[in-house]
Amino acid sequence: MDNSIVPLAISVVYAVRFRKYAKINRLPQWENLFRNALFFASLLFVVEAIIGNSNYTRWVWHLLLLALVFVPFQRSEFRPMRSYIIAFMPYVLLSLVNNFCELAVPEFFKTYEAYFFNGIVLTFIWLLATLYSQNRQFKAAEKERIKREHEDEINRAIAIRKTELEGLVTERTAELTRQKEELEQTLEELKTTQSQLIQSEKMASLGELTAGIAHEIQNPLNFVNNFSEVSNELLEEMQVELDQGNHEEVKQIVADLKNNLEKINHHGKRADNIVKGMLQHSRASTGQKEAADINVLADEYLRLAYHGLRAKDKSFNAKFEADLDSTIGKISMVPQDIGRVILNLLTNAFYAVTEKKRALGEAFEPTVLISTKKVANGVEIKVSDNGFGIPAKIIDKIFQPFFSTKPTGKGTGLGLSLCYEIVTKEHAGELKVTTKEGEGSVFTVLLPV
C-alpha cells in the first residue's frame, strides 16, 4: 500500500491539472476522460487497500501513468502542457524500467538496486523541482496576465473617458465661442451706446445753449436792423443837406454811413459765427486740426454760456470777464472740440457761482473769468470762478465718466471726462484744476503749440 501512495498522488495531481486545462480550453471529452482517470486511480487505490499490493496492480499503475503521460503528449491540443508532461516522464519511465528489471533480471537488479532507487529518487526530485519551477513560472505569467488585463482595463477606461472628455471639450468650445460672440456683440453695442452718449452729451450742452444762441443771434440781428434803418434815415437827411448845399454835414453823414455799413457787416458776421459755431458744436467731431483763433472761441462761448444760463434762469446773473492775450494768433487745434471744452468749463463755472449765490444771497458777487495766455510751451486757457470750490474728497473723481455732483437729470457726468479726453488725448495737452474750498476753482488747459 505504501508503494501505491506515490502513483496515486502523481495520478491525482496530474489528472486534476489536465482536467482543469481541458475545462479552461473547452475540451469536454478530455475533461471526462481525465475525470474517469481520477476515478480509476482512486478505485485502483481502494482495490489495492482491500486485496493488498501485488505485481498486477503495480503494472496497472504503470499502464495508467503511461497512458496519462503519453496520450496527451502526442495531441496538439495539449502542446502547451508538454513541459508539464516532460516533468513526469522520467519518473514514469524509470519506475517502469525499475519494475521491469526487478522482474526480468533480478540478479542485475539486486546488484544495482541502490542505483535504481537513487535514480527514482532523482526523477522524483526532478518532478518536484520542475513542478515547483513551472508553478512559479505559471504564477509569474498569471500575475503578468492579470497585470496586463488590469492595464487593458485601465486603458479601456481611459479611452472611454477620453471620448467623453473630447465630447465635453467640443461642447465647451461651442459654448465659449457662443459666449465670445455674445461678448463681441455686447462690446459693439456698448461702443454704439458710448458714441450715442457722447452725442447726447453734445446735444445736452447744445440744449443748454439754445436760449443763449437765440439771444446771441437776436442781438446782432437787432443791430443789423437798427443800423440799416438809421442809415436809411441818414440818406434822407443827406438828401436834404445836399439840397441846402451843406457840404460839411454831408461829409459827416457819409462818414456815419460808412461806419454803419461796417457795423452791419460786423454784426452780420457775428450772427453768422454763432450759427456756424452751433452747427459745429452739434456735429460729430471731424478730428481734423486746423488753425483757429482761441480768443474768438473763448469770447464766443463765454457769451453763449452766460446768455444760455441767463435765459434758462432769469434770476441768474454773474459778472464775467475775458482777459485775452492778443499775441497768440492762430494755433492748430480741432476747433469744435476745444470749443466744447471751453464751453463745458464755463458752464461749470457759472453753475458753481450760481449755487453760491443761491446760498449766500446779495452779499456775494458771482464772477467768472476766462483768460488766454501765451506761455513757453504753448497756450494756456484758464477758467476761474469764485464759487464754493471742489471738496478734496471728490477732486480725484471729477474727470471720471458719469461722475456728477449735479442732481439726477441735470448733468450727464460726461462733461469733464470728455474735456479731459479732448485735451490730453486729442491735443496732447494738459487739463488741471486747482481749487480752494469755499473760495473757487481754476481749470487750466494747456495746449502745446
Place this chain on the structure above:
Amino acid sequence: MAKVLVVDDERDIKDLFEQHFRKEIRQGELAFVFSYSGEEAITYLQSPEHEAVLILSDINMPGMSGLDLLKSIKERYKTPPPLVMMITAYGDEENYQRAMQLGADDFLTKPLDFKSLKEKLKTKIP
C-alpha cells in the same frame, strides 16, 4: 436840454442813439450819456452833477442787471426819482412783470423802434 442816460453792455448802442437823435442833439433838445454796465450807471448817478432826467436801461447785462439798477434807483431817489424805461428782448413776460413791480415807468422791447421812442421821449420829458 434834457439829459438821457442809456445803459447797455453793447457799445454800438451809442452810435445808434447818436445817429437817430442827430437833429435833436444838434439842436440842443436832448443829450445822451452812455454807461456800459449797471455798476457804471450807478457811479455816474452818484456824481452830484449828473443831471439825467431819464434812464433807458437794458435788462440783460452781466454783473448788475437792469432790474438791479432799477431797484437801486427807485430806492435812492424818493422824490422825484428820474424816469426809468426798461429795454429787453422781445416777449420776455417775466422781466416785464418784474420791471413793472419795481416801478419802471415804461417798457421797451428790442429791436428798438426809435420812432416810437422819440415820441415817448417827447411826451415824457418835461
